[in-house]
Amino acid sequence: MFVLVEMVDTVRIPPWNFHRQLNEAVAEELNKKLANKVVYNVGLCICLYDITKLEDSYIFPGDGASHTKVHFRYVVFHPFLDEILIGKIKYCSQEGVYVTMGFFDDILIPPESLQQPAKFDEAEQVWLWEYETDEGAHDLYMDQGEEIRFRVTDEVFVDTSPTGPATAASDTAAQPGQSTAPPKEDGGEKKEAPYTLILVLLTDPRQQR
Amino acid sequence: MEVKNANAAMLSNYEVFKLLTDLKEQRKDSGKHKHSVGQQNLNTIMYEVRKRPLRFFVPVMFTHFQKHGHSLVCPSTQTLKYLSKMPCSRQSPEIVKEFLTTMVPHKLTKAEKLQLLNHRPLTAVEIQLLVEESEERLSEEQIEELIQTVTDVLPGDPEQENTAPADTEMDEGGEQS
Numbered sequence: 186m187f188v189l190v191e192m193v194d195t196v197r198i199p200p201w202n203f204h205r206q207l208n209e210a211v212a213e214e215l216n217k218k219l220a221n222k223v224v225y226n227v228g229l230c231i232c233l234y235d236i237t238k239l240e241d242s243y244i245f246p247g248d249g250a251s252h253t254k255v256h257f258r259y260v261v262f263h264p265f266l267d268e269i270l271i272g273k274i275k276y277c278s279q280e281g282v283y284v285t286m287g288f289f290d291d292i293l294i295p296p297e298s299l300q301q302p303a304k305f306d307e308a309e310q311v312w313l314w315e316y317e318t319d320e321g322a323h324d325l326y327m328d329q330g331e332e333i334r335f336r337v338t339d340e341v342f343v344d345t346s347p348t349g350p351a352t353a354a355s356d357t358a359a360q361p362g363q364s365t366a367p368p369k370e371d372g373g374e375k376k377e378a379p380y381t382l383i384l385v386l387l388t389d390p391r392q393q394r
Numbered sequence: 395m396e397v398k399n400a401n402a403a404m405l406s407n408y409e410v411f412k413l414l415t416d417l418k419e420q421r422k423d424s425g426k427h428k429h430s431v432g433q434q435n436l437n438t439i440m441y442e443v444r445k446r447p448l449r450f451f452v453p454v455m456f457t458h459f460q461k462h463g464h465s466l467v468c469p470s471t472q473t474l475k476y477l478s479k480m481p482c483s484r485q486s487p488e489i490v491k492e493f494l495t496t497m498v499p500h501k502l503t504k505a506e507k508l509q510l511l512n513h514r515p516l517t518a519v520e521i522q523l524l525v526e527e528s529e530e531r532l533s534e535e536q537i538e539e540l541i542q543t544v545t546d547v548l549p550g551d552p553e554q555e556n557t558a559p560a561d562t563e564m565d566e567g568g569e570q571s
Binding site: 186187188189190191192193194220221224226227231232234256258260262263265267268269271286287288334336 | 395396397398399400401402403404405406407409410413414417470472473475476480505509512513523524526
């Protein structure tokens, strides 16, 4: 579920933090920059694991802050293909079942990957599995908040970095400090999650007991 | 920023859980004011959400984030909360080491051993899901043996196990007599 990613970055420490230990200041800056953010093709960054190397700090003309090149390792949420995970059902829609793990939300189970035969109940907005046994068909509902196990079949990374002004302008482009999902500037203002998991639902063994 | 190695090492849930709890303790001890905007994201992914119960607000709040891009709920908290419900919260370095040594004769891949450690499967069905081609690679006795090892070495949920001992004691009593 979690991997260690080795990264290199230049950390800027403002002068008012010079009284602090360099290690601490650097760790704080790195966490500020990366925690809870998705790095393209890497995963959702959770927290700093350790700092492996600190190079010399430099102060550049015009800026009072020090710049330090840091080699560090970060804990990243990045399940591998076919990994089994446990999560809760957030809600169901025509597109499939949306699952949440608490800290990570953009998990979708498309209808084809649900146990067949599966039907979508419009009235209750819930997917159900028509389970055939010798006694007859049972409808097993995928209720909200139910814990389920699923296998990762695919992951989608979307590059949500802002594009240039040539495309249609988006009103929300000016908002600073957006974390994981800045809007794609294609005029439609469609929000895309930078990291989505697509999965196959597994029979929950606990339900069978 | 440059990514030198996107897959330097795989971490078990236990290791991440330990890291987050240690970090949380450290922050509590240092006592600094952690509510600046910059710290919010780390707090978010680590710490406890105060006040509101999440259950009803989660679906609404997460769509809110998608619109506004900032976190009201803490993913860090969420990670810690999520991991504390998993078997990893009851593990320790010695247990993990013991588990890996007992797993050596079974010839499982690293990913499979990691998943067994994270999930603590109790039934043959779960083993079949976690281990690829388990029917070809493991015989039924081996699967049983695997379940037994997992149950013995990795500590389970104390609530669930309160119901089980009553049955096993009765069985043992029957065998002895």
